[in-house]
Amino acid sequence: MNMFLHELKAYRKSTIIWTASLIALVILFLSMYPTFSKEVEVFKKLMGGFPEPVRKALGLSVDSMSSILGFYSYTFLYLTLCGAIQAMNLGTSIISKEVRGKTADFLLTKPVTRTKIMTSKLLAALTCLVITNIVYLAVASTMASFVKTEDYSYKIFFMLSITLFFVQLMFLSLGVIISVVASKIKSVLPISLGTVFTFFIMGMFSSATGDAAIRYITPFKYFDTSYIMKNSSYEGAFIIIEVVFIIVAITASYLLYVKKDIHTV
């Protein structure tokens, strides 16, 4: 418990900043909706001027965008990007920060098992993400009900929003396994930004080319917003892959961390 609380405290500032950024983004995006929905015809014409691959890459399909859910799901791509960076940062730093800050000697000479250290740290990171998502969801829901022009399905709105959390979980696990495998990470940001943007660009690529295979690789494409809106459900295959990936990554992280030599720096 002491480690968990210590970790939570350590992430307090960054969690507040990331949550605030997400909130600011969703408020900004949704506040544009009323204007956008009024001028949808003008926008349609403007978009028609773009080549189709560009529109696809950006996730713009003008027809669906006139509804609030369609508009929201378009902007959501960028919200997930923001959330993914937060999760990846968290995941990459939980183990590597002890090595970088040279505090590993302090923590690992205390009477605790490494498994317990890992669990406390993971739970703390998870708690940060849950808090972020709860606050985000509350603000996004309120904002959506303010700007809506017609009624929409809250269930689908919720289902779309919560995919932020699912994507974050994948990046969190990815970050953790990277930080355990790498012997020393000098700086978290280049690794987390690099990874997240690589996947993000791959996602854009897959939209532009319509390549289905890439969808399995990039977490950004695991939750197809138009599929969710149409079917009010997620695609089972991707849910299974996600769960398997997270279990494998976290289990491997535990096994590696317990066996790892902690060297002086």
Add this chain to the structure above:
Amino acid sequence: MNVIEIKNLTKSYGKARGIIDVSFDVEQGEIFGFIGPNGAGKSTLIRILLSLIYPTSGSATIFGKDCVKFGQEIKKEIGYLPSEVFYYDNMKVIDLLKYSASFYKKDCSKRIVELAEIMDLDLNKKIDDLSFGNKKKVGIVQGLLHEPKLIILDEPTSGLDPLMQQKFFELLEKENKKGATILLSSHILGEVQRLCNRVAIIKEGKIIKVDKISTLQEDNHKKFKIEVKSKIDDSYFKIAGATNLEVNGNIISFLFKGNINLIIKKISEIEITNLWIEEPDLEEIFMHYYVKED
């Protein structure tokens, strides 16, 4: 009873040398010195004892329990002071110490204040703002606050001023009297000589000698320098045990190892004007071991 038992411990880091086939025991209640030049493997051994790294082969037990398997249990009774102390920068000293104490299931708040007073440490400062020496003090308090039965120190005095070193040594001696066993790694001979009962000398990953400090000193040559009134026969001191004989005018010098009475008798039979007998200091003993054999 042995607090630490190390048997044929080897740790290899791929190409680089770690430690090779190290074996020795540390008895309950003793202050054991562990000495060797930089990079000889002192920290490697200590990190294995603390299960920060895992041995390639061999075994190490503390309190009769295997270091790797029972790490968590053993560490309840170990206090560790690393050679370089680094702590969570954004914390206050007192918060860090409380966090440290929270890992042990006892109330340490009184002891924290007590130790901080002895070490003259300001508890309300941020760790970030402390000097190297003061950070070291945080490390000392952190390592001792739970009254461990085994104290492991890795080059403990670097960064402490002489007065603080003195206080720290007194503190260690007090803990030792209360029953704590101490393992101290160092490359500073003075502090080992000052504190330790026994010492292990490590060189290039191998233990080359484990002995009592007093035996180490006894077991060595004494330096004789004699000034005689009138020139004597060059071979007068050529007896068993005497080496490096040098005659320089009226001054004769040689190294002697063996029964000291023999040499005194010899000296009493001649007229001398001055006599120097020097104990080789530890420095010389260790240099003897340190120097690489080619």
